[in-house]
Structures are given as C-alpha cells and as structure tokens.
Amino acid sequence: MHNPFKPQQAKIVDMKRETADTTTYTFEFLDEEVKENFCFTPGQFNMLTIFGIGEAPISISSDPAKSKYFQHTIRHVGNVTNAMVKLKVGDKLGIRGAYGTGWNINLLKNKNVLIVAGGIGLAPLRPVILQLAGQRGEFDRVEILYGARTPGEMLFTDEYQTWRSKGLDVLPTVDNVPDTEEWKHSVGVVTGLFDEMQSMPENTVVLTCGPEVMMQFVVKDLLERHFQPHQIYVSLERRMNCGVKKCGKCQIGPKFVCKDGPVFAYAELLTLPESVLGGVGK
Amino acid sequence: MVIARNLEAMLQASSIAFLPKEKLNDFVGLLTEEFLLYGPVQKKTEFVFEKIENAAQLALDYHTTLLPPKKVLHQPFETLFSFSEGEGAVDDVSHVEEKQLLFGVHPCDVHAISILDEVYSHEYEDPYYMAKRRGTLVVALNCSTPGDDCFCSSLGTGPDLKDGYDLLLTDLGDNYLVETGSKAGQELVEMARLYSAPRVTLVEKEKRLSDARKKFKKRMITDGLHDLLEENFRHPVWEELMKKCLACGSCTMVCPTCFCYNVVDKIDLGLRSGKRQREWDSCMLLEYAQVAMGHNFRKDRDARIKQRLYHKLAYYEPQFGTLGCVGCGRCIHTCVKKIDITEIIGRIRGE
Ligand SMILES: Cc1cc2nc3c(=O)[nH]c(=O)nc-3n(C[C@H](O)[C@H](O)[C@H](O)COP(=O)(O)OP(=O)(O)OC[C@H]3O[C@@H](n4cnc5c(N)ncnc54)[C@H](O)[C@@H]3O)c2cc1C
Ligand code: SF4
Ligand code: SF4
Ligand code: FES
Numbered sequence A: 001m002h003n004p005f006k007p008q009q010a011k012i013v014d015m016k017r018e019t020a021d022t023t024t025y026t027f028e029f030l031d032e033e034v035k036e037n038f039c040f041t042p043g044q045f046n047m048l049t050i051f052g053i054g055e056a057p058i059s060i061s062s063d064p065a066k067s068k069y070f071q072h073t074i075r076h077v078g079n080v081t082n083a084m085v086k087l088k089v090g091d092k093l094g095i096r097g098a099y100g101t102g103w104n105i106n107l108l109k110n111k112n113v114l115i116v117a118g119g120i121g122l123a124p125l126r127p128v129i130l131q132l133a134g135q136r137g138e139f140d141r142v143e144i145l146y147g148a149r150t151p152g153e154m155l156f157t158d159e160y161q162t163w164r165s166k167g168l169d170v171l172p173t174v175d176n177v178p179d180t181e182e183w184k185h186s187v188g189v190v191t192g193l194f195d196e197m198q199s200m201p202e203n204t205v206v207l208t209c210g211p212e213v214m215m216q217f218v219v220k221d222l223l224e225r226h227f228q229p230h231q232i233y234v235s236l237e238r239r240m241n242c243g244v245k246k247c248g249k250c251q252i253g254p255k256f257v258c259k260d261g262p263v264f265a266y267a268e269l270l271t272l273p274e275s276v277l278g279g280v281g282k
Numbered sequence B: 001m002v003i004a005r006n007l008e009a010m011l012q013a014s015s016i017a018f019l020p021k022e023k024l025n026d027f028v029g030l031l032t033e034e035f036l037l038y039g040p041v042q043k044k045t046e047f048v049f050e051k052i053e054n055a056a057q058l059a060l061d062y063h064t065t066l067l068p069p070k071k072v073l074h075q076p077f078e079t080l081f082s083f084s085e086g087e088g089a090v091d092d093v094s095h096v097e098e099k100q101l102l103f104g105v106h107p108c109d110v111h112a113i114s115i116l117d118e119v120y121s122h123e124y125e126d127p128y129y130m131a132k133r134r135g136t137l138v139v140a141l142n143c144s145t146p147g148d149d150c151f152c153s154s155l156g157t158g159p160d161l162k163d164g165y166d167l168l169l170t171d172l173g174d175n176y177l178v179e180t181g182s183k184a185g186q187e188l189v190e191m192a193r194l195y196s197a198p199r200v201t202l203v204e205k206e207k208r209l210s211d212a213r214k215k216f217k218k219r220m221i222t223d224g225l226h227d228l229l230e231e232n233f234r235h236p237v238w239e240e241l242m243k244k245c246l247a248c249g250s251c252t253m254v255c256p257t258c259f260c261y262n263v264v265d266k267i268d269l270g271l272r273s274g275k276r277q278r279e280w281d282s283c284m285l286l287e288y289a290q291v292a293m294g295h296n297f298r299k300d301r302d303a304r305i306k307q308r309l310y311h312k313l314a315y316y317e318p319q320f321g322t323l324g325c326v327g328c329g330r331c332i333h334t335c336v337k338k339i340d341i342t343e344i345i346g347r348i349r350g351e
Helices: A032-037 A079-086 A119-134 A157-165 A190-195 A212-224 B007-011 B021-034 B107-121 B127-134 B183-191 B201-213 B225-231 B236-244 B301-320 B330-334 B341-349
Strands: A008-019 A022-029 A045-050 A054-059 A070-075 A092-099 A112-118 A142-148 A169-174 A204-209 A232-235 A263-265 B016-020 B036-043 B046-051 B077-084 B088-090 B100-105 B136-141 B167-171 B175-180 B261-267 B273-280
Touching: A008 B088, A022 A032, A022 A079, A045 A070, A045 A079, A054 A070, A054 A079, A054 B261, A070 A079, A070 A119, A092 B088, A112 A119, A112 A190, A112 A212, A119 A142, A119 A157, A119 A204, A119 A212, A119 A232, A142 A190, A157 A169, A169 A190, A190 A212, A204 A212, A212 A232, B016 B021, B016 B201, B021 B036, B021 B100, B021 B175, B100 B107, B107 B127, B107 B136, B107 B301, B127 B136, B136 B183, B167 B183, B167 B201, B175 B183, B175 B201, B225 B301, B225 B341, B236 B301, B236 B341, B301 B341, B330 B341
Parallel strands: A112 A142, A112 A204, A142 A169, A204 A232, B036 B100, B100 B136, B136 B167
Antiparallel strands: A008 A022, A008 A092, A022 A070, A045 A054, A045 A092, A232 A263, B016 B175, B036 B046, B077 B088, B077 B273, B167 B175, B261 B273
16 A cells, blocks of 8 residues: 655755755655656645654745756754754655645736745745746736845845746845845835735736735735735645645644645635634634 | 445345344454454443453443544554664555454444544545554444433434444343444354344334433534534634633543544664654644744634534534534543533524
C-alpha cells in the first residue's frame, strides 16, 4: 500500500540567502522515478522533514515548468525551519507532496491580475508570477504589489527587473527604512499602494498571500473599492501535521485547508461559521 | 471486514443462530485460537476494552467503556516509521493485516468505527489504520440497558444495529441471538457449529430492544440541527460555556469518532536514528491551532468549544456524509464540569 506519510529523500542542489532570516533552497529527489513523476501547480505546498526534528508545510516557490529542480523559500522561525539554517549544498532531507489546491491559472486567462503579497507571502506567489511572465500574452494587465517590513527583508529583489521586462508591473513598499538602508520607492503598508495601482475591479482577479492581518486589511480595502468576494483569492496558513486530511489540524468549518485549500476564493470563506480574515462569520 | 456497509449481508437474508450462554466459554475459546481478542472488562466501577484470553474476563452486561474500542485501530501512540541518518525514512510498518476481533461492541461504537473507516479511507488511504482494520472482525452486542448518559436512540445509532458488524449478538436471557453480517461472520457461526434459530426469535429481540428504547434518559433532537447551529454561532450559551469549561480535552480523548493527531519525532540516544510517531490530539487544547511565532487561530476557549461541537454536529456531514456524534455519552460522563452536549443543543432550541 502506498504510504502518504513517508517522505522521500531529496538533496539540496543550490542555496541562496534571500534576507537575514530567509533562504531559498533548490532540491531534487534522489530516487529517479520520484524525481521524474514529481509535478506541481503554483500555490501548492510540500511537507518538509528534518528527521529527528519534525515536519513543516512549505509552499513551492519555483517555476512549475521546471519540476525536477524545485525550490522552497523558507523563513527560519521555529524548530524545523531553524534546523535548516545549518544545511549545506549536498545535504539531504525528507520531502513529500505536492499538496493542496493552487492558484488556478485558467481563471486568469484574458483577465487583469492583481497580486498582493506581504513578507514571506511572495514565495507561494512566485510560481504563478513566473507562469504569468512566461505566458504573458494570455493575460491583460498584471500588477504586483509587494510589501515588506524593510528594504532588506524584500524577497527576490534581483528578479523584479526581469518581471518588469516581461510586462508585469511591480510596486514595492516597505513599512520603514532603517538609516543604514537606501530606498527610492513607497513607504507604508501594502494597502497604501491601492491608491497608486492601475487595477480596477472590472475583469480583474486578485491573488493575495501574506500574514493573516495583512490579508485581512487587503480584503477589507478591496471590498471597499468594490472588488467582489469571488474575485479575491487568498492563500491561508494553518497548522498542518499531515497534508492529507488525516490529522485534522487544519480544519476550518468543514474545510480541510491542506486539501480544499490553502488557496480559497474569499467568497467561499464567507460561507463558514468561523470568521476567517475578518469575514463576518455567522 | 465490513467497510462496504454490509452489502453482502443485505443481499443474502442474514441467517440467525443461538449461542447458549453456557456455550459462551467455548465460543470465546475458539475465537482466541484464531484472533487477538478484545472485549469489555470491568475495572472497579468502570469498564475498559482489553485483550481477552477467556470468557471469564468478559463483562458483557457492561455500560459504556471509558475509552472506545477505537484505541485498537487508531492507537493513542503509533509509530509511523523509523528513520536513520543517511537513509531517511525506513518504511517499517509491516502493513500486516493482523487477525484481531473486537468482541461485544455496542452499536454506538460500531457506528463510530464505520465513521472512522470513512475518515481513514477518504481520498488518501491511511495505511496504518486500514491495515489493522482489514484484519479486524467486529462482534457487536445490542444494548438492552442504556447508560445514564446515552442518547444513541436520538441519532439512530443504537440501541440496536443494522450494519457494520460481522456478528451481532442480542441477549435473550438464556441465549444470545446471533445474526450474521458478513461472510467472515457466517464462517464463525459454522466453525462454532451454532444452532440456527427460528425466525420468531426476531420478535423476541425486537421486544427487548423496544423496552430498551423506553429507558433513555437523554435525547438530542436532530431535525434541522445543521441550520440551527449555523444560525446560533453567536448564541449566549457559548460565552457561558467558555467560563465553565476547563479546556482539558478529556471530552475529545474519550470520543469514539475524534481522529485528530499530532506528530512528534523521537530520537534514539545515539542521535543517529529515531522514529516518527503520532499521538491523539485535541481541538480543545490551546496549542492545537497555534502556528509559528505564537499566532493562534483559536486562542479563545469558546472558539475551541465551538470547534468540537460544530465538528461533531455540523461539519462531519459535509466532510464524510454522516453526523460526527454517535450518542455514546462518554464526553458527558467524563466531564468534571458536567458539560452535556445534549443540554447545549436543548438550550439552543429553547427547550
Ligand atoms: C500551506 C502553507 C504554506 C507555507 N509556506 C511557507 C513558505 O513558503 N515559506 C515559509 O517560510 N513558511 C511557510 N509556511 C509556514 C511554515 O509552515 C511555518 O513557518 C513552519 O511550520 C514553522 O515550523 P517550525 O518547526 O520551524 O516552527 P515551530 O514553531 O517550532 O513549529 C512547531 C510545530 O508547529 C507547527 N506549525 C508551526 N507553525 C506553523 C504554521 N505557520 N503553519 C503550519 N504549521 C505550523 C509545525 O507543524 C510544527 O510541528 C507555510 C505554511 C502553510 C500552512
Ligand atoms: S461527542 Fe460525546 S456523545 Fe458524541 S460520540 Fe463523541 S463522546 Fe460520544
Ligand atoms: S476537530 Fe476536535 S472534535 Fe473534531 S475530530 Fe478533531 S479533536 Fe475531535
Ligand atoms: S494537515 Fe492534517 S488534516 Fe490538513
């Protein structure tokens, strides 16, 4: 019987320090067959294991077209993620996946796309950004609003130029600028960029991911600007111990975030009794 | 095993037999030769499911056990696999379908097992549960004397049983009536050479069960329960419960349909190998919905109380096509603060 709980061994083939507390790792599976068969859609996640420490759900942050070498961008915040700091190229760890729903690229065809990301929340959105850039002709205006606490905490900064050259608009902002850092763009929370953006509700789909409070304000402000709940897609974070609807941890109402999510239309969340992202609840 | 809800049994009119009480010893003896047997055993004033070697250990007139027989299939602590440096996860679950038999299981607990069957086979099969379940037979026992906290009759999960068993016993005084619910059950009847019983015995059985139905002290009206709960997410009862409940998690630990678990890695002394283990968890505990850097999605106690109640009575249905409560009354019996799921629903209904 197939065992969905057993991680496969994967090797780190490349590493890149993104910020003081975040690293992007490139992996390949050791087993040729597993490597060959692995595929994912943007927005899906894997369960990463450091044997002896534990497991953590982490989104895949790379281009789905290159699934043999996939990436995770990880913020070092706790047991598993801090243990990863010590890893080097060539080291092995356990990975299983890919799990969950993703951002549905088909819903974006011939539409305007507004992406709103905060902090580490840009990582789960990067695969869809790369897809949008790759198939640029199939979408109308694509605008990316990205907020981080400081300039030094912004992810993937060396890629914005490429994204722009492919016809995606990138609007960055930071909460504040330390004296030691330089910054020529906006200062303020990401929702402040709504005054500057071109995106209007008409024919637009919004994709957002970031800290819970950030997404809460993003949704609130967009609704005030007459975006509709069914136009807004959010990627939720919940505790996860299995990824396959068994441990129960990720449940919100009858939904399993690990399988029915992590990406949800905000309209769907409004049907739940429990309040999610400042939604009324029942 | 009976996951297909006994299609087999429905197709062939189930045969009925007698097990005279003086033959119980022999019957159980026969079963222990073939199976690892679990049955109800008395411990002071309470009952528990335990391994059985002979019929003398059994307390078949038991009232609800402290923990449900779930613990045999979804164990409180279970090793998922071992791992070692360099090799990663070593799949050491044998997935052997161990031949075991649960003896004397009450209808509510049989229903709960059917619910868990659905949970563990739904979309992704859980190899640990399913391997054990495939090797497990269920000999159920209809209830003639409901306990003080039982309300299965309100939910259609007792005191009698229609499916989910291999054999079903009903106490008729000198004999147990034995009904077969599967081919494996039929084989047991043949192996034990039980005499077939006349059809009229079913009338006697029905009489005993309708007597039992009159003895329930608790009830829960389920009509429109889903809508009732959806409309009352802000009912004052939740705040009252928040003040009363200790959030100790006992109610979920004893519940036969709760499936939540946590995962921990245990490292061996040499630090080069270890095992990954899962352990029962509870949505009533503070850490359950906590994520990195301290954020907690159900920090407030009323949010956790509602999670348990709503999961049982409103969310299971869309998830698994059935109510998540079987009316066993364990959560009521075990609660030091006397919090009672039937009273909560009654209160919301304005009874
Ligand atoms: C679908 C999804 C995608 C994610 N994608 C990313 C990503 O791309 N990059 C990134 O840096 N982080 C991501 N996270 C957050 C990441 O999972 C947590 O930071 C991580 O689990 C922390 O684990 P830890 O052992 O380092 O922390 P600890 O706090 O030590 O964790 C202890 C336990 O809590 C659980 N836990 C703690 N925090 C979380 C959490 N936020 N979510 C789920 N379980 C948690 C873990 O399972 C672990 O068993 C994602 C979370 C989810 C749910
Ligand atoms: S919720 Fe209470 S009464 Fe219902 S099945 Fe669980 S323990 Fe039994
Ligand atoms: S969410 Fe709570 S009530 Fe539901 S199965 Fe898990 S522990 Fe039990
Ligand atoms: S992560 Fe275990 S049920 Fe969703």
